[in-house]
Amino acid sequence: MRLIPCLDIRDGRVVKGTNFVGIRDAGDPVELARFYDTEGADELVFLDITASHEGRPAVIDLAEKVAREVFIPFTVGGGLQTVEDIRAALLVGADKVSLNSAAVARPELVRESAEMFGAQCVVVAIDAKQCGESWNAFVHGGRKDTGRDVIEWAQEVVKLGAGEILLTSMDGDGTRAGYDLDLTRAVSEAVDVPVIASGGAGHAGHMVDAVREGRADAVLLAGILHDGVARISDLKSEMAAAGLRIRSTNRS
Amino acid sequence: MNLTLIDYGTGNLFSVRRALEVCGANIRVIHHPNEAKNSDRLVVPGVGAFGSCITELHRLHFNDAIKEHIATDRPFLGICVGMQMLMTTSYEFGQHSGLNLIPGTVQEIPNRTDSGEVRKRPHIGWTSLSEGQPWSNTILSQTTKDDRFYFVHSFSVVPDNPAHILALTDYDGHEIVAAVKKDNIFGTQFHPEKSGPAGLAILKQFLSL
Numbered sequence A: 001m002r003l004i005p006c007l008d009i010r011d012g013r014v015v016k017g018t019n020f021v022g023i024r025d026a027g028d029p030v031e032l033a034r035f036y037d038t039e040g041a042d043e044l045v046f047l048d049i050t051a052s053h054e055g056r057p058a059v060i061d062l063a064e065k066v067a068r069e070v071f072i073p074f075t076v077g078g079g080l081q082t083v084e085d086i087r088a089a090l091l092v093g094a095d096k097v098s099l100n101s102a103a104v105a106r107p108e109l110v111r112e113s114a115e116m117f118g119a120q121c122v123v124v125a126i127d128a129k130q131c132g133e134s135w136n137a138f139v140h141g142g143r144k145d146t147g148r149d150v151i152e153w154a155q156e157v158v159k160l161g162a163g164e165i166l167l168t169s170m171d172g173d174g175t176r177a178g179y180d181l182d183l184t185r186a187v188s189e190a191v192d193v194p195v196i197a198s199g200g201a202g203h204a205g206h207m208v209d210a211v212r213e214g215r216a217d218a219v220l221l222a223g224i225l226h227d228g229v230a231r232i233s234d235l236k237s238e239m240a241a242a243g244l245r246i247r248s249t250n251r252s
Numbered sequence B: 001m002n003l004t005l006i007d008y009g010t011g012n013l014f015s016v017r018r019a020l021e022v023c024g025a026n027i028r029v030i031h032h033p034n035e036a037k038n039s040d041r042l043v044v045p046g047v048g049a050f051g052s053c054i055t056e057l058h059r060l061h062f063n064d065a066i067k068e069h070i071a072t073d074r075p076f077l078g079i080c081v082g083m084q085m086l087m088t089t090s091y092e093f094g095q096h097s098g099l100n101l102i103p104g105t106v107q108e109i110p111n112r113t114d115s116g117e118v119r120k121r122p123h124i125g126w127t128s129l130s131e132g133q134p135w136s137n138t139i140l141s142q143t144t145k146d147d148r149f150y151f152v153h154s155f156s157v158v159p160d161n162p163a164h165i166l167a168l169t170d171y172d173g174h175e176i177v178a179a180v181k182k183d184n185i186f187g188t189q190f191h192p193e194k195s196g197p198a199g200l201a202i203l204k205q206f207l208s209l
Helices: A029-039 A058-069 A083-091 A101-105 A108-117 A150-160 A181-190 A204-212 A232-241 B013-022 B050-059 B062-071 B196-207
Strands: A002-010 A044-048 A074-077 A096-099 A122-131 A134-139 A144-149 A164-169 A195-198 A218-221 B003-006 B027-030 B041-044 B076-079 B104-108 B123-128 B148-153 B155-159 B165-171 B174-182 B185-188
Touching: A002 A029, A002 A058, A002 A195, A002 A232, A002 B123, A029 A044, A029 A058, A029 A232, A044 A058, A058 A074, A058 A083, A058 B013, A074 A122, A083 A096, A083 A108, A096 A108, A101 A108, A101 A134, A108 A122, A108 A150, A122 A150, A122 A181, A134 A150, A144 A150, A150 A164, A150 A181, A164 A181, A181 A195, A181 A204, A204 A218, A204 A232, B003 B013, B003 B062, B013 B027, B013 B196, B041 B062, B041 B196, B050 B062, B062 B076, B123 B165, B148 B165, B148 B174, B148 B196, B155 B174
Parallel strands: A002 A044, A002 A218, A044 A074, A074 A096, A096 A122, A122 A164, A164 A195, A195 A218, B003 B027, B003 B041, B041 B076, B076 B185
Antiparallel strands: A122 A134, A134 A144, B104 B155, B123 B148, B165 B174, B174 B185
16 A cells, blocks of 8 residues: 655646645755655655646656656656656656656557566556446546546556556546545456545545445545645545555654 | 766756756766776666667667676666566566566555555655664674655556565555665665655765675
8 A cells, every 4th residue: 555645746846735834845846755754655756747848848847857756656747758768767766657648649659668677667547527326537636538438448557568547537636535445446446457546535544434435555645745634644544444455654 | 986877858856967967976987888897886776667778778789888897796786667677577568678687676655555445656755664684794884774765656666576676655555665675786766866865875885895
């Protein structure tokens, strides 16, 4: 069971997250990453939402800065379109890449990158929204419905070589009312790779539910951490107290 | 003391280099086997598929350089696939010959638990280690049973001789060889360069052997 803070980055700065004690510059991704590392984060995810420009995706430069300073695994996503982009991100120290719209636009990218660099570094991010009795995958920051069923899409990308699914409930995102357990469980039971639950975390109990009932292998956190509502060290203590096997906070 | 890091195109080279740097190593990154001579320490990182890694290692003729280094009795460290390549044979996507420096195989983690539940792969996560051979005077001499290390893999090594197992870990009821040791050869399945302070402590220990 892993606890993974997610940082949204735009133009080299963290978009959300200012209410920290003891941080000089909460807008600096590296500073924030270091903070989360000492707090006991198991991994980090950086999603660059800078509008794509031509040439080298900005997230590659970010990956290099993070890798110089932080010695826990991290994933980068946003603007990675080609195998060459992915190679560049991995070579500067990213452990995994997260593919979303690019995978929908060209599913072969998942296969090519998994064959080239190994399934363990290919995360496919799926933004899911309830449509009647099931869920559809959305892209472009949730603005565009692909018309694809989330379960089928998850199974397809795993067949192509994805080593992990980052599953965000768009309905739950930002509500702090808990992860979508039905969605998480449905996807987790449909694939044989780890699933990271995302969207809706409000407190440690939600994270315990995501693992126990949702069968998630990891949980992603953003809002409650960035707003200073919760601390990783406290969340982990509560999860451990609930009986989950979790790495305790880093010794310093 | 100089440490040599072999660059054969593997993805985690940068991270391993940075981690060793903050541990105080004086590092040379080499691209040619001749440069491996007279190294006090040799490190081979590795991620991805066994087949492509060993193919590149051979294509760049690093296999003999590694064997020559090991014959000098100076410490060697292989990380993840860099460790798996020390074995005799890997069964990842077909069958591949390794360097045969530690007799044994590289095998897939079973995808079912003993009770028939799905065991997800890759195995991704932080787990603690238990002792194989004694940890004193090894890379794990500063490691405690509470320390956890970052694993990300679907295959793991099975040495023929249990005496070559330095540490074990558990994944969903499956025993995984987490570290190996044979004379001056060390290998870790986990990533010390990505395991926070506990991982850096292992790299420091490797430097001070």
